[in-house]
Amino acid sequence: xxxxxxxxxxxxxxxxxxxxxxxxxxxxxxxxxxxxxxxxxxxxxxxxxxxxxxxxxxxxxxxxxxxxxxxxxxxxxxxxxxxxxxxxxxxxxxxxxxxxxxxxxxxxxxxxxxxxxxxxxxxxxxxxxxxxxxxxxxxxxxxxxxxxxxxxxxxxxxxxxxxxxxxxxxxxxxxxxxxxxxxxxxxxxxxxxxxxxxxxxxxxxxxxxxxxxxxxxxxxxxxxxxxxxxxxxxxxxxxxxxxxxxxxxxxxxxxxxxxxxxxxxxxxxxxxxxxxxxxxxxxxxxxxxxxxxxxxxxxxxxxxxxxxxxxxxxxxxxxxxxxxxxxxxxxxxxxxxxxxxxxxxxxxxxxxxxxxxxxxxxxx
Numbered sequence: 279x280x281x282x283x284x285x286x287x288x289x290x291x292x293x294x295x296x297x298x299x300x301x302x303x304x305x306x307x308x309x310x311x312x313x314x315x316x317x318x319x320x321x322x323x324x325x326x327x328x329x330x331x332x333x334x335x336x337x338x339x340x341x342x343x344x345x346x347x348x349x350x351x352x353x354x355x356x357x358x359x360x361x362x363x364x365x366x367x368x369x370x371x372x373x374x375x376x377x378x379x380x381x382x383x384x385x386x387x388x389x390x391x392x393x394x395x396x397x398x399x400x401x402x403x404x405x406x407x408x409x410x411x412x413x414x415x416x417x418x419x420x421x422x423x424x425x426x427x428x429x430x431x432x433x434x435x436x437x438x439x440x441x442x443x444x445x446x447x448x449x450x451x452x453x454x455x456x457x458x459x460x461x462x463x464x465x466x467x468x469x470x471x472x473x474x475x476x477x478x479x480x481x482x483x484x485x486x487x488x489x490x491x492x493x494x495x496x497x498x499x500x501x502x503x504x505x506x507x508x509x510x511x512x513x514x515x516x517x518x519x520x521x522x523x524x525x526x527x528x529x530x531x532x533x534x535x536x537x538x539x540x541x542x543x544x545x546x547x548x549x550x551x552x553x554x555x556x557x558x559x560x561x562x563x564x565x566x567x568x569x570x571x572x573x574x575x576x577x578x579x580x581x582x583x584x585x586x587x588x589x590x591x592x593x594x595x596x597x598x599x600x601x602x603x604x605x606x607x608x609x610x611x612x613x614x615x616x617x618x619x620x621x622x623x624x625x626x627x628x629x630x631x632x633x634x635x636x637x638x639x640x641x642x
Contacts, residue, residue: 281339282315283308285332295328296320304512314379321356326367333368346370352377381432388437388539397430398446404429405454418455419482426451427485434487435494438543444488451484495547496558499525503562514541522571523602528558529576532600574606575599 286308289295297307298318309316319325333344346369353361353372365372375385376393386393404426413421430447433439439447448470455473457464475481502525505511514521518541524532525545533542547558564572564579572579575586575593586593593599607616 282332282336283310285335286317289328289332294324295332296322296325300513301516304509304516306509306513311380316379321353321360321364326364330368350377382436383433388543389440391440391442394433394440394443397433398443398450401426401429401447401450405450415455415482419484422451422455422484426454427487427490430487431494434491435497437540438495438547439487439491444491447487451487455484492547495544498544499528499547499558517541520571520602523573523600526562526564526571527573527576527600572603574601574603579603 286295290297290307295307296319297305298320299305306318309318317329319329333346337343349368349370350373351361351365351368351370352375361372364370376383377385383393383396388394452466452470452473453464456466471486472480473482473484474486476483501508502511502514502521511521518524518534518537528545530542530546533545562577564577575596576584578584586599598605605617609615
């Protein structure tokens with residue numbers, strides 16, 4: 279599959295192929311994972327000819343034949359006439375959103391219960407009666423943690439599951455644990471929250487699906503902060519602006535009206551009652567380097583706690599809660615000067631005293 283990627287990139291180098299340009303800095307072309315491939319291009323006839331030549335070259339090089347009738351074309355802001363012509367030219371099928379990639383539905387609405395029906399049905403099929411009737415409780419716990427919880431991990435790492443979906447998955451797990459079958463009803467001796475606790479706390483270490491879902495989505499925050507060169511990182515930046523600043527704030531106030539459901543779920547992913555003491559923003563310490571990406575009020579950058587927690591009254595009086603460190607002041611030589619007018623609607627003696635204290639902390 280690396281050969282196909284090389285051919286696509288070579289076509290781009292000789293200006294025969296144009297990927298989808300998100301902005302002046304970001305352009306997408308091909309995404310591959312094992313045998314799953316997505317090619318995203320501009321919708322024009324030149325790209326159709328280039329892709330036809332690329333596919334034929336791939337066939338000649340490897341002696342393999344591409345089954346085009348198993349390939350699908352999806353359109354985004356392209357006319358139906360062009361889609362039909364492209365389908366005939368490439369002998370591919372035309373499909374509409376949504377579709378599956380690595381088991382995850384792309385283009386679906388995670389707020390609709392129908393999007394999760396296939397996943398729930400697959401879980402039930404996996405837990406056929408013969409798989410659990412000869413297992414004891416310990417064996418069923420191992421099967422739940424190692425196999426059953428691994429099945430929805432891609433979907434749960436990308437979408438926030440509905441409460442009804444979480445309850446349905448818990449019900450499937452619980453019935454299998456106590457009865458050896460999802461379809462067989464049995465008496466449940468211990469509540470499920472206790473089952474999910476560690477053995478030291480009297481549980482069986484079964485993973486809590488709801489917390490796992492929140493943790494997996496929160497992992498995107500760390501990836502946004504650390505994987506700066508990834509293509510998807512550039513796409514997010516082009517779509518949502520200063521994503522690192524918003525991720526570090528992690529508050530509903532940074533969510534725009536036109537932001538996608540996925541982005542909203544990522545930003546507020548750890549606003550969950552069981553994670554309040556161990557949420558993402560509370561576990562991050564920032565060292566001031568690029569001040570444009572560090573929020574002034576929300577993270578630990580000058581002391582052991584965020585500024586809003588150290589000075590709550592000052593935080594309430596602030597004119598802008600979403601500003602970065604660089605918007606709060608500037609360097610004059612080696613000295614840091616606070617911009618009172620940008621922090622507060624009107625300057626005050628209290629504000630100047632507190633900011634002087636912050637300046638001393640910053641210089642330590």
